[in-house]
Amino acid sequence: MDALTAISQRVSVAQLTGPGPSDQQLEQIYQAAFRAPDHAWMRPWRYLTVKDQGLAKLGDVFAEAGMLDNPALAEEKIVKLKNMPQRAPTLIVAIASIQEHAKVPAVEQRLAVGAGIQNMLTAAYALGLGAIWRTGEMAYNMYVMESLGLKENEEILGFIYLGHVNCKLKQPPELALTDFVQRWP
Numbered sequence: 101m102d103a104l105t106a107i108s109q110r111v112s113v114a115q116l117t118g119p120g121p122s123d124q125q126l127e128q129i130y131q132a133a134f135r136a137p138d139h140a141w142m143r144p145w146r147y148l149t150v151k152d153q154g155l156a157k158l159g160d161v162f163a164e165a166g167m168l169d170n171p172a173l174a175e176e177k178i179v180k181l182k183n184m185p186q187r188a189p190t191l192i193v194a195i196a197s198i199q200e201h202a203k204v205p206a207v208e209q210r211l212a213v214g215a216g217i218q219n220m221l222t223a224a225y226a227l228g229l230g231a232i233w234r235t236g237e238m239a240y241n242m243y244v245m246e247s248l249g250l251k252e253n254e255e256i257l258g259f260i261y262l263g264h265v266n267c268k269l270k271q272p273p274e275l276a277l278t279d280f281v282q283r284w285p
């Protein structure tokens with residue numbers, strides 16, 4: 101698949117099934133992430149690959165986080181939290197490792213990680229896989245961050261779910277350039 105097709109036709113896929121990406125596909129996905137624009141070559145990213153029993157373990161962490169936030173949490177919400185990571189056979193936790201730098205503010209470092217995530221999604225699509233970038237309350241939960249071993253200067257920018265498409269792909273919307281692009285001055 102050529103690059104312009106992958107970029108312009110990629111859509112998020114919420115319904116994913118196994119098998120997950122092979123080790124070779126994961127390596128290609130990570131290499132695509134590493135090509136994101138990165139001011140001063142700071143490489144402000146870190147990724148955790150979660151699959152197999154790790155998905156259930158992460159689900160336990162999500163449920164524990166939910167119960168710590170709300171000890172009266174309803175059983176169906178606990179079950180939902182436990183099942184969240186298992187929406188796909190592979191999950192990647194995208195982490196921004198923010199570093200002090202005189203010329204590269206934290207926002208630019210977060211943008212570099214976000215660009216890397218976009219590259220991952222596009223690479224997955226080009227490899228014939230489905231992917232979706234999710235955040236939600238667990239991405240910002242301190243217990244989750246501590247359980248995953250994040251340092252004080254790190255934050256979760258998203259959970260990238262990867263697998264094979266298990267639904268009909270949505271058609272990307274047709275957007276008019278004139279709605280979003282203007283000449284200046």
